[in-house]
Amino acid sequence: MISQITVPRPHFDSRAVAHRVLRTDPPVQPNDLQLVPDSAAGVGRSTKYSPAEWFSNYQTILVRAGADNLEAESIQQLSRTLNRDSEGVTLQTQAEGTRLLGERLQEIHHWRSELLRHIEQLQADMEALQAARTRLERALEATDTPYAIATDNLNCRAKRPGPDLVQDSVEEELLKEVGLIRNIQALLKRTIAQVASQIRRNMDAKQVLEMDWSDKQEAYNLDERGGGHSNRSPDTQLHPSSAANHEQVCNPTTWTKFTQDNLLQAAQEEEASRRLRALVEEMLRETTEDLINQRSTVDGAFSQRCQELLEAKTELQIKLTQVLQQIGEQEKNIVGLQKAIHLKEAPLRVVQSRLHLRSLRPNMELCRDPAQLSLEAEAAQIETTLNSLKQKLNEARISLSNLEESRMELQKDISCKSQSLFIEGEKCMTQRRHLPSTSRLSGY
Incomplete structure (x- = not known):
């Protein structure tokens, strides 16, 4: 079995x-x-195989080896084709990348140059604005002297004597000058604040441009370094993760728009700086002209007032001379009248004595003979003359008193005019010679 x-x-x-x-x-x-x-x-x-198995086994090995040979030959052929094709594509892609890097470098260089140009312009604008601010501060400081002189002129003129304490054109122009200086000082202070604010805005815009320029400078250096790499460069390395998409990476449109927005903002600040500098120049010119014109008006009013005072003083002095002369003449007239009255006393005593004696005549001898009539006429004439002389003496004395009052008034008014002339000419106009020059008022 x-x-x-x-x-x-x-x-x-x-x-x-x-x-x-x-x-x-x-x-x-x-x-x-x-x-x-x-x-x-x-x-x-x-553990032995049968002949059929032995034959089947090595036949299988032969078939499998043949298939592997065919597959290897196919892979080798495809590898050679892929290598040949990929090498061309790689070289072409690398050349395209190098070309695009070059274009990118040109684009970065363009925007970098634009940024640098605007940075320099903003720096120049800030320096010009700083110079304008210094001029404004000097001009503001220069207004202190005219303001002090104008207010001191008003205070000095308030000490004029009573008759000359008038609200004349000089006072009106001085008040205008004080108000003008106050308005100019307020305007200068506001403009200084505007210039300081514009300088800060320029500085902020400049910092944004400098950061953008710094980033572009670094990017330019990196792209320039990358563009210089070749297949034979010894400093190249493999960075597998570098080709992955990074988060928050902008596209060329947003990249360009970012720089354009920065440049637009810088251009706006540059235009604002230019307009502000022109405004400062125009304002300094106008304020200086206004101060100089008002100064000339005040000086003209002072000169006219001094001329009027001098003319009034001269007329008063002339009139005083005449009054003094009249006082002397009137004093002589009074002395003459007193002497004439004194000289009429003796003839009056004589005639009155004669009439008295004749009034003692007895009986019929007491007649109004021509002698009596002559004596009565003589007595009446002497009394009339004495009354006239005494009246003239009284009038002369009243006139002398009036002349003395006029003399005192004239002397007092002349003293007032002299004091007013001293205040107007020696104090006020002398102080006004120390007013700042046009260049100082312009901030130089």
Whole structure:
């Protein structure tokens, strides 16, 4: 009796071993089971293959080797083709990348130059504005002297004597000058604040441009360094993660718009600086002209007032001379009248004595004879003359008193005019000679 023992045929793949991959044996098929004689079974399990198995095994190996050869030849052919094609594409892509880097460098250089130009312009604007601010501060400081002189002129003129304490054109022009200086000082202070604010805005815009320029300078250096790399460059390395998309990466449109917005803001500040500088120049010119014109008006009013005072003083002095002369003449006239009255006393005593004696005549002798009539006429005439002389003496004395009052008034008014002339000419006009010049009022 023959025993049947199933012995599976071992399966081994050298390719799997080469790739360190274990291949599981295929499931055992019924026709793979071989019958082994009892004698072999009695000795133990046989490890030998049959001739058919031996033939089938090496045929399978040959077929598989042939297929592997064909597959290897195909892969090699495709590899050569891929290598040849990819090398051209790689070189073309690399050349395109180098060209685009060059264009990018030109674009960065363009915007970098524009940024640098505006940075320099903003710096120049800030220096010009600082110079304008210095001029404004000097002009503001220069207005202190005219203001002090004008107010001092008003205070000095307030000390004029009573008759000359009038609200004349000089006072009106001085008040206008004080108000003008106050308005100019307020305007200068506001303009200084505007200039300081514009300088700060220019500085902020300049800092933004400098940051943008610094970033572009660094980017230019990096792209220039990258554009200089070649396949033979020794300093190139593999950076696998560098090709990945980064977060918050802008596109060329937003990149350009960012710089354009910065340049637009800088251009606006430059235009504002230009307009402000023109405004400062125009304002300093106009304020200086206004102060100079008002100064001329006040000086003209002072000169006219001094001329009027001098003319009035001269007329008063002339009139005083005449009054003094009249006082002397009147004093002489009074002395003459007193002497004439004194000289009439003796004839009056004589005639009155004669009339008295004749009044003592007795009886019929007491007649109004021509002698009596003559004596009466003489007495009446002397009395009339004395009355006239006494009246004229009284009038002369009243006239002398009036002349003395006029003299005192004239002398007092002349003293007032002299004091007013001293205030107007010596104090006020002398002070006004120290007013700042046109260049100082302009801030130079």
